[in-house]
Structure formats: C-alpha cells, structure tokens
Amino acid sequence: MSLDPATIRRIASLSRIRVEEDQVESLQHELNSILGWIEQLNEVNVDGIEPLTGGAQMAMRMRDDVVTDGGYPEQILSNAPDRNGEFFAVPKVVE
Amino acid sequence: MANSGSLTDLTIAEARDGLRAGRFSAVDLTMAHLHAIEALNPRLNAFITVSHSKALAQAQAADAALAKGDYGALTGIPLAIKDLFCTAGIRTTAASRILEPFVPPYESTVTANLLRDGAVFLGKANLDEFAMGSSNMTSAFGPVENPWKRLQDQDAVLVPGGSSGGSAAAVAARLAMGATGTDTGGSIRQPAAFCGLVGVKPSYGRCSRWGVVAFASSLDHPGPFARTVQDSAIMLGSMAGFDPKDSTSAERPVPDYEAACKRGVKGLRIGVPREYRADGMPAEIEALWQQGLTWLREAGAEIVDVSLPHTKYGLATYYIVAPAEASSNLARYDGVRFGLRKDGGELAEMYGNTRAAGFGPEVRRRIMIGTYVLSAGYYDAYYLRAQKIRALILRDFNDVFAQVDALLTPTAPNAAFAQGENMDDPIKMYLNDVFTVGANLAGVPAISVPAGLDANGLPLGLQIIGKAFDEETVFAVSAAIERAAGFTALPQIRAGQ
Numbered sequence: 001m002s003l004d005p006a007t008i009r010r011i012a013s014l015s016r017i018r019v020e021e022d023q024v025e026s027l028q029h030e031l032n033s034i035l036g037w038i039e040q041l042n043e044v045n046v047d048g049i050e051p052l053t054g055g056a057q058m059a060m061r062m063r064d065d066v067v068t069d070g071g072y073p074e075q076i077l078s079n080a081p082d083r084n085g086e087f088f089a090v091p092k093v094v095e
Numbered sequence: 096m097a098n099s100g101s102l103t104d105l106t107i108a109e110a111r112d113g114l115r116a117g118r119f120s121a122v123d124l125t126m127a128h129l130h131a132i133e134a135l136n137p138r139l140n141a142f143i144t145v146s147h148s149k150a151l152a153q154a155q156a157a158d159a160a161l162a163k164g165d166y167g168a169l170t171g172i173p174l175a176i177k178d179l180f181c182t183a184g185i186r187t188t189a190a191s192r193i194l195e196p197f198v199p200p201y202e203s204t205v206t207a208n209l210l211r212d213g214a215v216f217l218g219k220a221n222l223d224e225f226a227m228g229s230s231n232m233t234s235a236f237g238p239v240e241n242p243w244k245r246l247q248d249q250d251a252v253l254v255p256g257g258s259s260g261g262s263a264a265a266v267a268a269r270l271a272m273g274a275t276g277t278d279t280g281g282s283i284r285q286p287a288a289f290c291g292l293v294g295v296k297p298s299y300g301r302c303s304r305w306g307v308v309a310f311a312s313s314l315d316h317p318g319p320f321a322r323t324v325q326d327s328a329i330m331l332g333s334m335a336g337f338d339p340k341d342s343t344s345a346e347r348p349v350p351d352y353e354a355a356c357k358r359g360v361k362g363l364r365i366g367v368p369r370e371y372r373a374d375g376m377p378a379e380i381e382a383l384w385q386q387g388l389t390w391l392r393e394a395g396a397e398i399v400d401v402s403l404p405h406t407k408y409g410l411a412t413y414y415i416v417a418p419a420e421a422s423s424n425l426a427r428y429d430g431v432r433f434g435l436r437k438d439g440g441e442l443a444e445m446y447g448n449t450r451a452a453g454f455g456p457e458v459r460r461r462i463m464i465g466t467y468v469l470s471a472g473y474y475d476a477y478y479l480r481a482q483k484i485r486a487l488i489l490r491d492f493n494d495v496f497a498q499v500d501a502l503l504t505p506t507a508p509n510a511a512f513a514q515g516e517n518m519d520d521p522i523k524m525y526l527n528d529v530f531t532v533g534a535n536l537a538g539v540p541a542i543s544v545p546a547g548l549d550a551n552g553l554p555l556g557l558q559i560i561g562k563a564f565d566e567e568t569v570f571a572v573s574a575a576i577e578r579a580a581g582f583t584a585l586p587q588i589r590a591g592q
Contacts (some may be wrong), residue, residue, distance in 0.1 A: 003467075007467075008463075009097065011463045011466050012463065013447075014470060015422065015450070015459075015466045016426075016429070016443070016446040017459055017463070018444075018448055018450070018451035027463070030460055032465060034464055034521060034522065035464070037411060037414075037522050038414060038415060038477070039478055040411055041408055041412065044480075044484050046480060046483035046487070049483040049487060050483070051483050051484050051485075052483075052489055054312075054313035054343065054535070054538075055299030055313050055343075055535070055537065060342060061342055061346070063339070072200075075201075076200075077195055078200055079198065079434070080431075081430055081434070081436035082436065082437070085236025088210030088312070088432055090431055090442055091439070091440070091441055091442050091445055092441075092442075093441070093442050095124060
C-alpha cells in the first residue's frame with residue numbers, strides 16, 4: 001500500500017494540519033517509508049486473537065456519574081488565546 | 096557549609112541524611128544546584144525553565160520543616176521535572192511551540208506527591224517535543240548536550256538520548272539530584288543508559304498520568320531518574336500511588352522499594368530472551384550482557400534461556416499504536432483553549448494554521464500516521480492488527496514470567512551517538528527503542544542500570560524487566576548489578592569541574 005499525493009492531502013486535512021504543496025512530496029516519501037516498514041506485521045498470524053487496548057492488566061474502574069470538580073472559570077480561561085467574558089472566543093462559524 | 100562541588104556530588108540518600116543531621120541546609124543544597132545550573136545550563140540546555148525563586152522558597156520551607164523534625168522522604172532534595180508534567184504556576188511547554196505560553200493552573204499528581212514529600216523543584220527539563228524522539232533533537236527549545244564525551248573524539252557533541260534527555264543530562268551533570276521522566280517506548284531507560292544513570296519505568300498504573308501531557312495514553316509511564324538504584328527507589332516510592340483522577344491508576348499499596356534494593360538475588364531465576372540477541376549488536380554490548388549474567392549467577396541467581404517470540408514485531412506495533420493515540424490526544428491543540436493560535440479566515444483555517452505552526456516535523460509526521468491508521472478503511476488492517484499483536488506480545492511476557500522472576504537484556508543497541516547522526520531516516524532513530532518498547536506494550540516494570548563503558552568511554556546500560564507490579568524484584572536485581580558493576584565513571588561535563 002503506497003500513499004499518493006491526494007491521500008497525503010486528505011490525511012493532512014483530517015489531521016487539521018495545513019500542508020503546503022511543496023511539502024507533499026517529502027511527506028509522501030517519509031510516510032510511505034514508515035508504512036512500508038510497518039508492513040512486516042502482515043506476516044504475523046492473528047487469527048482468533050482478541051485485541052489488547054491497553055497496558056493496564058485490570059478492569060476499567062467505574063465511578064459515580066456526578067460532577068466532582070469545577071466552578072473556577074478564571075483558571076480555565078487563564079490560558080485562552082482569546083476570550084469574551086466567561087467564554088472562549090473563536091472565529092465566526094455560523095453566519 | 097560544605098563546598099558546593101561536594102554538595103552536588105551527594106546521592107539523594109546521603110543528602111537526606113545530611114539534611115536531617117543538620118550538616119548543611121536545604122537552602123545550601125538548592126543554591127549549590129542553582130549555581131551549577133547557572134554555570135552549565137547555557138551549554139547543556141538541560142532546562143527549558145529554571146524556577147529559581149520558587150526553588151529557594153521551597154528550600155526555605157524544607158529547612159523550617161527539618162528544624163521541627165517534620166519531614167518527608169524528599170524534604171529539601173532538589174529535583175528536575177520533565178517539562179511534560181504540569182506544575183501549577185510554572186510554564187509547561189512539552190518542548191513544543193504550541194504550548195510555549197502555557198502556564199498550568201494545576202499540579203500533576205506525580206509532582207504533587209513529590210511536593211507533599213518535601214521535594215524542591217529546580218525547574219523544567221528539556222525533552223523531545225511531546226516526548227516524541229530518542230535524541231532530544233526534536234525539542235522546539237533546542238537540543239540537549241550529553242555531559243559525556245567520546246575519549247577519541249572530544250569535539251563530537253553527543254545526544255543524551257530521549258525523550259527525557261534534559262532530565263538525564265541534568266542528573267548526570269549534577270545539576271539536579273534526581274529527575275522525573277516519562278517512558279512511552281524507552282524514553283526514561285534509553286537516556287538513562289546514554290548518560291550513565293539509573294532510569295525506572297514502573298508498571299503501567301503505578302504512577303498516575305493525571306496532569307502529564309499525554310502522548311500515547313496506554314503506553315505513557317511516569318518514572319524517576321537518579322544516580323543510584325537506592326535513590327531511584329526513594330523517588331519512585333514518593334511518585335507512585337493510587338490516584339482516583341487517573342482511570343488506569345492501580346489501586347494497590349506502594350511497597351517499600353528502598354528495602355527491596357537490599358534483598359539480593361539468591362535463588363531468583365533470571366531469563367535471557369534469545370530474540371534480543373540482535374544481528375549487528377556491537378560486541379561490547381553483547382560482552383556486557385554476558386558479564387551481567389555472570390554477576391547475577393555469582394550472586395546466587397539461576398540463569399535460564401527463554402523466548403519472547405514476537406519481540407521483532409514490537410517496534411512496528413508501537414509505531415501504529417503510539418501515533419494512533421497521539422493523533423487523538425493531540426487533537427486538543429487547536430488554538431482555542433490554551434497555547435498558540437495562528438489566525439485564519441474561518442475556524443478550520445485557524446486550526447490548520449495553528450497546528451502547522453505549532454507542531455514540529457516529527458510530531459506532524461506521527462499525527463498524520465496516526466490519523467491514517469485510524470481512518471475508515473485502514474483501521475482493521477493497521478490499528479486492529481497492531482492491537483492483536485500487542486496481545487501476543489503480552490502473552491509472550493506472561494508465558495516467560497511463569498518460568499522466571501525477571502529478565503536481563505541490554506537497554507539500547509548502541510551508546511550515545513552524536514547530534515546529527517541517525518537524523519536522515521526516522522526509522523533509524525526508532526530502532527533505538529528496540530529493546531525497551533516491549534515493556535511499554537506489556538505494561539511491565541523495567542529499570543536501566545549503568546553497567547560499564549564502551550571503548551570510547553561512554554556508558555552502557557543493562558535492563559532488568561519484571562512481572563507487572565513486581566518492581567521490588569526488579570529493584571533487587573538492579574541493585575545486585577549495581578553492586579557487582581561498581582560503576583564509578585563520571586561524565587566530563589559536571590558541576591564543580
């Protein structure tokens with residue numbers, strides 16, 4: 001499987017990373033080289049194996065579905081690049 | 096007051112005893128380290144941020160506590176904190192432009208535990224951007240110099256390893272007595288080996304990930320660096336513990352790791368995984384490995400040949416799982432709630448501009464790989480297959496640990512390399528983690544111990560891997576290697592030189 005320039009542009013767009021036209025070729029080379037190396041995994045027989053999601057060898061712990069934290073908007077907003085009162089401000093999305 | 100050169104050479108255990116006996120003050124100890132940082136950090140670049148006044152205030156508080164006899168395990172001990180741990184009121188960058196202005200309003204659980212026990216934070220240590228790298232070359236704040244030099248090539252500037260390169264360089268050069276790190280594929284153990292230090296990656300769930308900037312959540316492990324096994328045990332004892340704020344934190348008591356260092360290895364069964372005998376491994380690393388086995392045999396352990404058949408697939412599995420999780424974790428850096436923003440016409444353009452300007456090339460590459468392997472049509476072929484192979488790798492470890500108590504392997508396939516080497520091809524850099532990545536995929540504890548020098552006078556490490564939550568045996572074996580190795584070599588660049 002080899003990624004073409006259109007796929008590189010699609011992945012960049014899904015990743016929300018702006019990629020300039022003159023970067024596509026080098027990205028294509030780098031990503032194909034990594035994916036080519038990963039292809040070795042195809043030789044492993046995984047029939048009947050359950051996927052492992054994590055390193056924790058225990059059941060996920062549940063907690064009560066209640067609010068445990070919050071109530072300090074100034075701390076939450078203290079790093080905001082732009083704010084409007086107690087809200088994060090972003091460029092207009094809906095006309 | 097003792098002269099500052101000797102204060103920075105103390106181990107944590109020695110400094111702890113000296114502080115309690117009143118031989119010097121916590122302010123003396125902190126000042127000695129701040130002076131060392133002032134002298135050497137411009138060259139080594141081990142710290143991104145030095146928290147001078149906060150450190151002094153913490154040291155003064157430590158002296159007050161010591162005067163009252165009210166002290167914790169680390170009261171007055173000056174540490175470096177990898178700049179991936181959120182520290183309240185101290186800038187936390189993850190070595191990325193995208194978090195350059197970020198000042199967390201909260202404290203990570205691990206650093207809160209260290210503060211509870213009286214530690215002094217000297218500052219925030221440099222790292223590969225978002226902990227993605229094995230050389231510290233991807234930091235947006237510049238590379239870190241390894242304080243060790245090649246005997247034959249004194250001009251070469253060596254890397255400290257990565258991703259926790261600043262933590263390792265700081266402790267090796269005596270700018271800090273210990274440091275926190277994080278290990279996702281080898282990011283504590285490989286720099287520990289490159290800098291002649293002890294580096295501990297505990298079991299998954301042992302140290303809380305809450306407040307640690309996430310790279311790959313199922314693989315990220317906070318852990319300590321120190322100059323001795325005992326010091327690393329003291330640090331882990333403070334850092335570890337159950338945390339309800341991390342859903343994968345283990346609800347288990349923290350054993351006395353310092354006591355475990357004294358246990359010895361008599362009667363233990365130590366496995367030698369034959370698949371780690373990689374083609375092209377330098378002869379001196381192979382020889383050191385054999386030497387390590389001899390030391391353990393002489394100390395009363397039994398050496399057993401074992402097999403971890405899926406070892407060769409560990410790295411490729413990692414390079415699907417880790418980028419997949421990273422692409423999801425790093426989606427939060429969008430220029431809205433914190434960090435860098437690069438404006439654009441509309442929202443999507445602002446996202447794209449912010450992330451292109453804020454992330455370096457290695458981070459962008461991994462986000463894109465992760466996005467691809469999780470995308471519709473490719474999920475099963477890549478991500479699901481990798482998760483199944485991860486299950487096989489865990490099964491290998493479980494099978495082996497039914498036969499032996501711990502494994503002994505080299506930590507890395509080479510000693511520290513020079514800045515600029517291994518940079519032309521990402522996969523070459525990835526291969527540095529070939530011996531360490533298995534313990535991350537399986538979640539089992541592992542320690543790197545300095546065990547010898549190569550022909551160039553550079554440190555080499557041996558890795559001890561143990562059963563999940565059996566750090567005690569890993570500490571016992573590590574301490575036995577340390578005693579037998581008698582590693583006393585010092586880096587050329589260090590405080591007081």
